[in-house]
Amino acid sequence: MAHMNSTSNKSAAPLWAITLADASARIANKTLSPSDLLEAYLERITAVDERIHSYIHVAAAQARLAAAQAGKDIAAGHWKGPLHGLPFAVKDNYDVAGMPATAGSRLRLKHVPLKDAALVQQLKAAGAVLIGKLSTWEFGTGNGGEYFDLPFPPARNPWDIKRFTGGSSTGAGASVAAGTTLFALGSDTTGSVRLPAAACGAIGMIATPGRLSTQGILPNCWSLDIPGPLAWTVEDCAIILDALFDRPPHEKNTQPSLRRSVGKPITGLRIAVVDDPGPGFPNADAPLRKGFEQSLKVLEQLGAQLTRVKLPISAAECFAASRMIGPAETAAIHERELKEQAELMGFALRDKLLAGSLVRAVDYLAAQRLRRTVATSLDTLMQGFDALVTFGTLHMPPRLGVEPEMTAFTVETMLTPFNLSGHPVMMQCNGFHKGLPLNWQIVGNRGDEASIIRVASAYEHATSWRKQRAQP
Amino acid sequence: MTTKAKTKRLELSLEDAQAFAQRHGLGHLKPEYIKRLSELITPVAHFGQQVRRSPNKDDAPAT
Numbered sequence: 001m002a003h004m005n006s007t008s009n010k011s012a013a014p015l016w017a018i019t020l021a022d023a024s025a026r027i028a029n030k031t032l033s034p035s036d037l038l039e040a041y042l043e044r045i046t047a048v049d050e051r052i053h054s055y056i057h058v059a060a061a062q063a064r065l066a067a068a069q070a071g072k073d074i075a076a077g078h079w080k081g082p083l084h085g086l087p088f089a090v091k092d093n094y095d096v097a098g099m100p101a102t103a104g105s106r107l108r109l110k111h112v113p114l115k116d117a118a119l120v121q122q123l124k125a126a127g128a129v130l131i132g133k134l135s136t137w138e139f140g141t142g143n144g145g146e147y148f149d150l151p152f153p154p155a156r157n158p159w160d161i162k163r164f165t166g167g168s169s170t171g172a173g174a175s176v177a178a179g180t181t182l183f184a185l186g187s188d189t190t191g192s193v194r195l196p197a198a199a200c201g202a203i204g205m206i207a208t209p210g211r212l213s214t215q216g217i218l219p220n221c222w223s224l225d226i227p228g229p230l231a232w233t234v235e236d237c238a239i240i241l242d243a244l245f246d247r248p249p250h251e252k253n254t255q256p257s258l259r260r261s262v263g264k265p266i267t268g269l270r271i272a273v274v275d276d277p278g279p280g281f282p283n284a285d286a287p288l289r290k291g292f293e294q295s296l297k298v299l300e301q302l303g304a305q306l307t308r309v310k311l312p313i314s315a316a317e318c319f320a321a322s323r324m325i326g327p328a329e330t331a332a333i334h335e336r337e338l339k340e341q342a343e344l345m346g347f348a349l350r351d352k353l354l355a356g357s358l359v360r361a362v363d364y365l366a367a368q369r370l371r372r373t374v375a376t377s378l379d380t381l382m383q384g385f386d387a388l389v390t391f392g393t394l395h396m397p398p399r400l401g402v403e404p405e406m407t408a409f410t411v412e413t414m415l416t417p418f419n420l421s422g423h424p425v426m427m428q429c430n431g432f433h434k435g436l437p438l439n440w441q442i443v444g445n446r447g448d449e450a451s452i453i454r455v456a457s458a459y460e461h462a463t464s465w466r467k468q469r470a471q472p
Numbered sequence: 473m474t475t476k477a478k479t480k481r482l483e484l485s486l487e488d489a490q491a492f493a494q495r496h497g498l499g500h501l502k503p504e505y506i507k508r509l510s511e512l513i514t515p516v517a518h519f520g521q522q523v524r525r526s527p528n529k530d531d532a533p534a535t
Contacts, residue, residue: 223534223535280522313524316522317522317523317524320519320520320522320523321523323515323516323519324519324520324523327516338498339497339498339500342501342502342505343502350505350508351508351512354505354508354509354512355512355515355516357496357498357509358492358509358512358513358516358517359516359520360520362520363519363520363521363523365533366520366523366524366525366526367523368533368534368535369525369526369531369532369533369534370523370524370526371533371534372531372532372533372534373526373531375534
């Protein structure tokens with residue numbers, strides 16, 4: 001147990017606020033039972049979730065059974081690994097056998113899948129304990145706005161409940177930040193894991209496409225859909241990805257685990273810096289710019305070699321391409337629902353499907369051709385670097401329901417270039433301004449999630465942002 | 473991003489939107505949704521035109 005030294009049993013933090021790594025170590029050394037840990041989260045849900053609405057469905061009875069079984073197995077010497085006995089929750093567009101999968105929609109209130117999504121299956125096999133299903137924009141998609149017209153109340157930002165969590169994995173961001181789960185799974189098409197991570201101050205990461213299975217997640221866009229974990233620390237994120245990465249059998253014993261990259265020095269690492277979204281989008285808000293520059297200084301002090309570069313294709317143009325690909329594919333996937341049940345949808349989903357119905361095939365294909373160009377040009381740019389850092393959102397978390405602010409937060413970002421290119425990327429909290437989290441992104445070369453973990457953990461260890469927790 | 477003049481020129485009339493909807497199996501949508509369809513053509517067309525075209529005819533789309 002090489003990682004045990006990095007955890008402490010003397011922490012004064014309440015159980016809902018300890019890290020995944022800490023919880024994992026305590027459970028492994030039998031100083032904490034999975035049932036006690038689960039009860040701490042269920043109590044936290046009772047205490048705060050009526051204010052933040054991070055959950056659509058809490059499966060307390062099933063979770064208690066699973067936690068009790070995990071406790072018995074561990075006591076009998078059958079510890080399955082770092083996630084054994086740890087509670088988690090999933091966005092409600094993931095299938096869980098026997099549990100409602102509403103995807104936040106009136107259209108699917110009675111939908112109960114028979115089979116677990118592949119990632120849920122993997123986590124259950126690793127011994128993790130599912131607490132329930134998390135809030136989401138309808139069908140895990142939307143148009144940036146919040147219209148208060150869905151069957152469940154919208155999740156609220158734990159740092160300020162009048163503010164937006166970021167979408168579409170709204171509950172995943174809120175729950176990790178508020179401590180109503182230890183970790184969560186969300187899904188991203190053009191930012192839906194990273195926007196909630198940004199607004200709620202959590203870690204949100206998407207790996208290289210293909211490394212995590214999308215099977216059993218309600219599709220939104222075949223070209224761009226990608227699942228991802230949200231957690232509180234970089235090490236926690238590495239532990240989750242280590243459990244989920246679908247490696248071919250011959251690689252299982254040779255690929256270094258991501259967790260081994262935690263705490264490695266970054267001296268001499270070559271890091272590209274993109275500090276300009278390019279034409280079409282505004283500069284980042286002043287607090288985000290200040291936080292970004294201060295974060296760069298931290299990397300320099302840690303010995304990284306920084307080089308300012310420009311994106312080969314502007315973030316605004318990438319966003320325009322995503323507006324052809326995303327809505328067109330969503331409209332194709334849910335065409336029947338638009339034709340037969342449009343009046344049951346919320347405004348945001350219907351609006352996206354209507355817009356997708358208007359996309360010309362010529363424009364869609366131009367966007368898919370540009371996607372290839374974005375991927376190759378970013379590969380070329382990244383060749384000389386171990387990682388790239390840039391802004392995440394260009395705006396601070398907006399007020400919930402104030403549409404211009406919300407749309408700007410969702411649209412004007414540095415997120416879509418990496419959805420189009422298929423590079424792994426992490427959203428990380430890099431400070432606070434007036435009680436609201438700041439954020440930046442760390443991008444890796446294709447297949448090199450380890451360098452992201454290395455840079456992000458070095459930054460995290462050099463700063464104290466993880467000590468602040470939201471108290472909604 | 474779009475001027476009023478451009479919006480006027482690009483927006484579908486309600487009749488055109490209704491005809492488009494009928495042509496594509498959406499004719500039974502509520503009038504308010506058809507109206508929204510007529511409004512959405514402007515931003516959709518705008519974003520479509522913002523996407524640069526590949527100079528080389530051999531550049532295949534991503535899959």
